[in-house]
Amino acid sequence: MVLNSTFSIFNSTLYKQIFGTSMELSLSPIVADMVMQDLEEIAIGRLPCRLLFYFRYVDYFWCSSESVDDI
Numbered sequence: 001m002v003l004n005s006t007f008s009i010f011n012s013t014l015y016k017q018i019f020g021t022s023m024e025l026s027l028s029p030i031v032a033d034m035v036m037q038d039l040e041e042i043a044i045g046r047l048p049c050r051l052l053f054y055f056r057y058v059d060y061f062w063c064s065s066e067s068v069d070d071i
Contacts, residue, residue, distance in 0.1 A: 032059065 006017035036059060044051065047065065054063040 029058075 008015045008017065036056065040054075040056065040061070044054065049065045049067070052064045052066065055061065
């Protein structure tokens with residue numbers, strides 16, 4: 001319900017958010033983190049190699065893996 005009822009006013013015109021979340025919504029960072037977790041689990045699970053390390057901060061990540069030839 002919260003994600004489907006976000007409104008903004010710009011130049012005295014009322015706009016309804018129809019896709020995504022607005023930047024002012026306090027729930028936006030939580031939703032973004034949940035989406036990133038799902039995407040990284042799927043992506044890491046499909047890698048043809050083992051990750052040596054993986055770090056994520058908000059929507060940036062840093063990782064290192066073994067060479068595919070070493071597997």
